[in-house]
Amino acid sequence: MLVEWSTTESFQNIQRAAGSVARAESGFTARIDLSGLPSGQRIFYRVRFEDLRDSRNQSLPSQGSFLSAPARPGDLSFAWAADTVGQGWGINLQWGGLKMFETMRRAQPDFFIHCGDTVYADGPLVEEVRLPDGGIWKNVVTPAKSKVAETLDEFRGNHLYNLLDEHVRRFNAEVPQIALWDDHEVRNNWYPQQTLEGDDRYTIKSVAALSSNARRAFLEHVPIRLEPGDRPPIFRQCPYGPLLDVFTLDLRTYRGPNTTNRQATRTAESQLAGPAQIEWLKGRLASSKAAWKVIASDLPIGLIVRDGDNFEAFANGNGEPLGRELEVADLLRFIRQRQIRNVVWVTADVHYAAAHHYDPERAQFKDFLPFWEFVAGPIHAGTGAPAALDNTFGPEVRFNGVPAGLPSYPGPLGGLQFFGLVRISAATRVMTVRLVNLAGETVFSTDLEPAG
Numbered sequence: 487m488l489v490e491w492s493t494t495e496s497f498q499n500i501q502r503a504a505g506s507v508a509r510a511e512s513g514f515t516a517r518i519d520l521s522g523l524p525s526g527q528r529i530f531y532r533v534r535f536e537d538l539r540d541s542r543n544q545s546l547p548s549q550g551s552f553l554s555a556p557a558r559p560g561d562l563s564f565a566w567a568a569d570t571v572g573q574g575w576g577i578n579l580q581w582g583g584l585k586m587f588e589t590m591r592r593a594q595p596d597f598f599i600h601c602g603d604t605v606y607a608d609g610p611l612v613e614e615v616r617l618p619d620g621g622i623w624k625n626v627v628t629p630a631k632s633k634v635a636e637t638l639d640e641f642r643g644n645h646l647y648n649l650l651d652e653h654v655r656r657f658n659a660e661v662p663q664i665a666l667w668d669d670h671e672v673r674n675n676w677y678p679q680q681t682l683e684g685d686d687r688y689t690i691k692s693v694a695a696l697s698s699n700a701r702r703a704f705l706e707h708v709p710i711r712l713e714p715g716d717r718p719p720i721f722r723q724c725p726y727g728p729l730l731d732v733f734t735l736d737l738r739t740y741r742g743p744n745t746t747n748r749q750a751t752r753t754a755e756s757q758l759a760g761p762a763q764i765e766w767l768k769g770r771l772a773s774s775k776a777a778w779k780v781i782a783s784d785l786p787i788g789l790i791v792r793d794g795d796n797f798e799a800f801a802n803g804n805g806e807p808l809g810r811e812l813e814v815a816d817l818l819r820f821i822r823q824r825q826i827r828n829v830v831w832v833t834a835d836v837h838y839a840a841a842h843h844y845d846p847e848r849a850q851f852k853d854f855l856p857f858w859e860f861v862a863g864p865i866h867a868g869t870g871a872p873a874a875l876d877n878t879f880g881p882e883v884r885f886n887g888v889p890a891g892l893p894s895y896p897g898p899l900g901g902l903q904f905f906g907l908v909r910i911s912a913a914t915r916v917m918t919v920r921l922v923n924l925a926g927e928t929v930f931s932t933d934l935e936p937a938g
Contacts, residue, residue: 487504487505487506487507487508487516487517487518487533487534487535487536488502488503488504488505488533488534488535488536488544489502489503489504489505489518489520489531489532489533490502490531490532490533490534490547491503491520491523491529491530491531491532492529492530492531493524493527493528493529493530494530495530495551497530497532501522503518503520504518505517505518506518507538508535512706513638513639513642513703513706513707515706515707516535517709517712519711523554524554525554525555525556525557525558525727526553526554526555526556526557526558526560526727527553527554528551528552528553528554529551529552529553529554530549530550530551531549531550531551531552532547532548532549533547533548533549534546534547534548548659549659550658550659550660551659551660552660552661552662553596553597553662555725555726555727556726556727556728557727558727558728559727559728559729559912560727560729560912561909561910561911561912562596562726562727562729562730562909562910562912563593563594563595563596563907563908563909563910564595564596564597564598564599564726564730564732564907564908565590565593565595565597565598565599565661565905565906565907565908566598566599566600566601566782566832566834566862566905566906566908567586567590567598567600567601567834567862567863567864567865567904567905567906568600568601568602568603568604568668568784568834568835568862568863568864568865569602569603569834569835569837569863569864569865569866569867570584570600570603570604570605570606570648570864570865570866570867571584571605571606571609571611571647571648571866571867572603572606572609572670572837572864572866572867572868573606573609573867573868573895573897574609574610574611574612574615574625574868574897575615575623575625575866575867575868575897575898576611576625576626576627576631576647577625577626577647577650577651578623578624578625578626579624579626580624581623581898581899583651583652583653584648584651584653584654584865584866585653585866585898585924586653586865586866586898586903586905586924587651587653587654587656587657587865588653588656588657589905589922589924589925589926590657590661590865590905591653591656591657591660591661592926593905593907593922593926595661595907596662596726597661597662597663597664597726598657598661598662598663598664599663599664599665599666599732599734599782599832600663600664600665600666600708601666601668601782601783601784601832601833601834601835601862601863602666602667602668602669602670602671602784602834602835603668603669603670603671603784603834603835603863603864603867604645604648604665604667604671604704604708605641605644605645605647605648605670605671606644606670606867607634607635607640607641607644607670607671607672607673607700608634608635608670608672608673608674609634609670610631610632610633610634611625611626611627611631611632612625612627613625613627615897617897617899623897623899626647626650628643628646628647628650629643630642630643630644630646630647631643631644631647633687634673634687634688635696635699635700636688636689636690636696636699637699638699638702638703640699641671641699641700641702641703641704642703642706642707644703645703645704645706645707646707662709663708663709664724664732664734664782665704665708665709665710666720666734666735666736666782666783666784667700667701667704667720667736667738667784668737668738668784668785668834668835669738669798671700671701671704671738672693672696672697672700672738673693673696675744675793675798676693676696676697676738677693677738677741677742677743677744678693678694678697678739678741679693679694679742679743680693680743681693697738701717701739705718710722719736720734720736720739721733721734721735721736721759721763721766721767722734723770723774725776726776727776728775728776728777729776729777729778729910729912729915730776730777730778730779730780730910731770731774731776731778731779731780732780732782733767733770733771733779733780733781733782734782735759735763735767735781735782735783735784736759736763736784737758737759737783737784737785737799738784739760740757740758740759740760740762740763741757741758741759741760742754742755742756742757742758743755744793744796744797744798745796745797745809746795746796746797746802746809747796747797747802747808747809747810747811748802748808748809749808749809749812750808751812752812752813752816756809756810756812757810757813758785758799758800758810758813759813764813764816764817767781767817768817768820771820771821771824771826771829772820772824772826774826777828777910777915777936778828778830778910778915778917778936779826779828779829779830780829780830780831780832780908781829781830781831781832782831782832782833783831783832783833784833784834784835785798785799785800785833785835786799786800786801786831786833786834786835786836786842786859786861787799787800787801787814787831787833787842787844787859787879787881788800788801788842788844788859788875788876788878788879788881789801789836789840789842789861789873789874789875789876790802790803790873790874790875790876791835791836791873797809797810799835800813800814801875801876801878802876803876804850804876804877804878805850805877805878806850806851806878807850807851807878811851811876811878811879814879815851815853815854815879818851818853818854818855818857818879819853819854821854821855822853822854822855825855825938827855827936827937827938828917828934828936828937828938829855829857830857830858830859830860830917830919830934831857831858831859831860832859832860832862832906832908833859833860833861834861834862834863834864835861835863836861836863836870836873837863837864837867837868837869837870837895838861838863838864838869838870838871838872838886838887838888838902838904839861839862839863839885839886839887839888839904839906839921839923839929839930840860840861840872840883840885840886840887840921841858841859841860841861841883841884841885841919841921841930841932842858842859842860842861842875842881842882842883842884843856843857843858843881843882843884844856844857844858844859844879844880844881844882845880845882846880847880848877848880848881848882849877849878849879849880850877850878850879850880851878851879852880854879858919858932858934859881860906860919860921861906862904862905862906862921863903863904863905864903864904865903865905866898866903867895867897867898867903868894868895868896868897869888869892869895869896869897869900869902869903870888870892870895871888871891871892871894872886872888872890872892884930884932885921885929885930887902887904887921887923887929887930888902898924901923901924901925902923902924903923903924904921904922904923904924904929905921905922906919906920906921906922907919907920907921907922908920915936916933916934916935916936917933917934917936918931918932918933918934919931919932919934
């Protein structure tokens, strides 16, 4: 892979660098970690591939641009969402493909946070889906999307499927991305100890084996800096100048099994983020000098997400913190003790848009500072009905993007697809958070004044 970049669209003063070799063992993906980029600049790039046997034989260039992170305060923006090609809703060329990516691109965010379910590896597609009104939704279907993913190549094929869409390719070429993973990169509601003896769709019955293939395919296809070692962490800090630090979580790799989530003490069974990740987050939050600290999570805090009779996320029902909620309580108490201000959570998973305000005056656990959590998604998947709130940390719904009595998981045709858009003013440091629908219409907006 050969990369040329410049700070001018005419490619004056070109810088050149060689990336890795695209081989079969990497799924024919390649990457380069560009260093020395000027801060706060639009970077224009061209990428070619060179034949290893004949350097004169090169591909046509693919071009794009992105905005590098600033070194000085300046207005900035980012978008977030989740849930791509879920519940059987694939690329329908007659409808226009994965149109939310074009809606988000037109909003011109400086970067994008994908909060998980980047693919639905457990969600095979069929060519035709009959709609309630008698119409037909027609999916593009590939071999990898015709069955649940088990092999490495099948997981790779799920990521490649999304790249068939022109909106996705255009979005990827213009918008830097920070990616998390959630459950559907492997299978619904997975945890490392899970077995699939009762699921006849799978010949591989160990979720640990499936998740190893899924993790490798994920890391091949999303822009994560690969640190030394066999298992680079998905949780990480992404600094974006003096106004913003982004902290991404991984609530899959280190979790215990889904249970009734009522443990009175923190144990290996009750963990979700795990103690090492929570301690890492505490340390990074305490040392951050950014005006705003955004925690990007694949799961919400106060919404009850069930897995049969067990629980999938933090919340387990009203009352004092128990089970996985103990991790949240520990983190929130630390933030209050250290007086770490301007912490905001952005998350997804539940397939609708919402704004939640958490306040100790309403909570069962009271040792924390008030904070906001904003929920967005899906990008292109079924829309979910509102989930019940758990009162442990005192959440209050300030906005809910879907009507009551919504049928289970209606598809993208209904327009109830959502992303979040954040803008931070350099002059005032005010954070404006908007929730936006598929048509690009703002359905909710609020201004958050910085504290301290």
